[in-house]
Amino acid sequence: MEWSDSLDTGVDAMNHEHQGLLDIMNNLYDLAQAGKTGPQITVLVQKLAKATTDHFAHEEAYMQSINYPGYTSHKAIHTTLLDRLAKEADTIMNNSGVVSDDFFTFLKFWLTSHIQGIDKKYGEYSAKAVA
Numbered sequence: 001m002e003w004s005d006s007l008d009t010g011v012d013a014m015n016h017e018h019q020g021l022l023d024i025m026n027n028l029y030d031l032a033q034a035g036k037t038g039p040q041i042t043v044l045v046q047k048l049a050k051a052t053t054d055h056f057a058h059e060e061a062y063m064q065s066i067n068y069p070g071y072t073s074h075k076a077i078h079t080t081l082l083d084r085l086a087k088e089a090d091t092i093m094n095n096s097g098v099v100s101d102d103f104f105t106f107l108k109f110w111l112t113s114h115i116q117g118i119d120k121k122y123g124e125y126s127a128k129a130v131a
């Protein structure tokens with residue numbers, strides 16, 4: 001998965017964190033495609049889970065800082081995504097680091113639809129607010 005302008009939220013700090021998440025996802029994908037399992041995978045899955053949790057907290061704080069009206073619904077979506085990620089991570093941990101294609105489908109869906117469809121809205125709001 002490549003970074004592209006279609007993922008640009010207009011908020012540099014959030015773009016930077018999204019790029020960091022993308023890097024971890026791509027590392028995971030490359031290792032899984034190379035047939036790796038075990039600790040090499042599980043360490044990265046845990047790193048992704050922590051980076052995602054941290055990112056959502058930072059993003060929620062940012063939304064509150066600009067009084068973004070979509071904050072509550074956006075936060076609820078984060079909660080749902082974290083629940084799903086935790087379940088996926090548990091499955092991988094309990095399966096000796098074997099990653100399914102479904103996991104990457106989930107990650108790709110999250111990255112593209114959440115950032116493009118949900119995250120970009122706070123960037124648009126912020127841009128209008130300062131205009």
Ligand code: FEO
Nearest residue numbers: 056059114118119
């Ligand atoms: Fe960047 Fe709402 O996650």
